[in-house]
Amino acid sequence: MAKNILVTYYTQTGQLEEIVKNLTKPFWENQEEFKVTYYQIKPKKDFPFPWPSDVFYNTFPESYLQIPVELEMPSEEILNKDYDLIIFGYQVWFLTPSIPIISFLKSDFAPKLLSGKPLITVSGTRNMWMLSQEKLKVYFKELNIKLVGNIALVDRHDNYTSVITILNWLQTGNKVSPKPFPKAGVSDEEINSASKFGEIILPFAKSENYEGMQAVLVKNGAVEIRPFLIKVEKVGNRLFTVFSKVIHKNPNKRKFWVGVYKFYLMLAIWVISPIVLILFNLTTPIFWWKRKNQIKYYQGI
Ligand SMILES: Cc1cc2nc3c(=O)[nH]c(=O)nc-3n(C[C@H](O)[C@H](O)[C@H](O)COP(=O)(O)O)c2cc1C
Incomplete structure (x- = not known):
């Protein structure tokens, strides 16, 4: 029987959606063995993009304190399936998983979708996701989720360049920066080649044994750590x-x-x-x- 994969994500700019869609390409190309379901998290009142400067900074306290907002319910079709693997896309807001992501984890329906399942985290951030991953682990433990993999895509430019370009992107909506700055966010090349991670995950998902998978992902550039x-x-x-x-x-x-x-x-x-x-x-x-x-x-x- 085909295995069910649930891909959950929120996105404002479309970057994370592109990443998770490319990453799961090997699965939806293999429809006999895998059925992929996408669940895009939608707050009832969504956050603006581009961000007016005052709204951006004003979102900090609730984001950092992990105060949830109300979400639209996922469709019955999404809710009524039993999943074999969760691909969990997230982004970071103010050194914390974004408010929509936290809202999902705190929602009434999260246990139904996620409890007891193996889960792979996939993030698309500027470059500071490490402690957010630790914050997520607390929820995963409460929900009895087994974290089996992590892919963290970031802007690989130096820390200062990426601050300038991301603030410009978030406040103008334009990923291309004024010269001489590079394009903001995760590079097009990495977004486009995210399917290579799907190729790595696929045989592990087939056997439902994820032992050793993270080491292969890391070897292929899934996680770069700058101390x-x-x-x-x-x-x-x-x-x-x-x-x-x-x-x-x-x-x-x-x-x-x-x-x-x-x-x-x-x-x-x-x-x-x-x-x-x-x-x-x-x-x-x-x-x-x-x-x-x-x-x-x-x-x-
Ligand atoms: C309000 C806000 C705060 C952010 N704070 C961080 C941060 O602390 N660390 C980081 O690496 N990226 C940060 N980012 C960048 C996001 O993680 C993400 O890469 C970017 O917003 C694109 O996300 P998208 O998936 O919604 O398109 C922030 C973005 C927003 C909108």
Whole structure:
């Protein structure tokens, strides 16, 4: 009997949709053995794209605090199937899985679709997804989901170039940046070649035994880890925790505090993080093994 694959995702720009559709191409080309169902997560009141600047920063507290919004129900057809594998597409908003993704995991219907199933995460982010993956693992555990693989596609340009191009993309809707900057987001080449990961997954899905799959995915470029970014994410999470709580507790002064957060974010990206990068590079010999272990951990599942 054909195996059922459920592909869940949210997307604003279409980038993640392109990634998951290309990735699952080998499955829908093999219709005798696999039936692929796509479930696009839809908030009842969706977030804007392109983002007006004030709405963008104003989304930070609820995003970071993982406060869900209401979603449209998936169709009966999606709900009434029993799936053999879940391909779980997500993006990161403010170092946290995006609000639509969290809303899905907290929804009443998530257990029906996901509980007890093997699941592969597929993300399309700027470059900071590592601690979001850890946040997802908490939900996966609660839902008794078995994480069997992870593919993390990112913008491979340096951290500063990708900040400039992504902010331009998100606020103008234009993925192509003004010269001399490169195109924002995950490269076209990586998006187009995502089907190679589907080819890798296919035989494991056939045998329903995923042992050893993550190592093959990593060997083929599914997860690149830059230890400096883990450091930035850890520091960022500490400060975001403080900011999100202050903003949430002071609704009357929300506009002021969101403004302070925006100022802090720019300072952190353009002033603090270059200093941290220099210190980080200088201490490489001391923390050599710690960082090697970090790479191994975050490349794993
Ligand atoms: C509000 C917001 C915050 C974001 N924060 C991050 C972030 O913290 N780390 C990161 O790597 N990418 C971040 N991104 C980029 C997204 O993860 C994603 O790559 C981009 O929005 C395209 O997503 P799409 O799948 O909706 O088309 C952010 C995007 C938005 C809209």
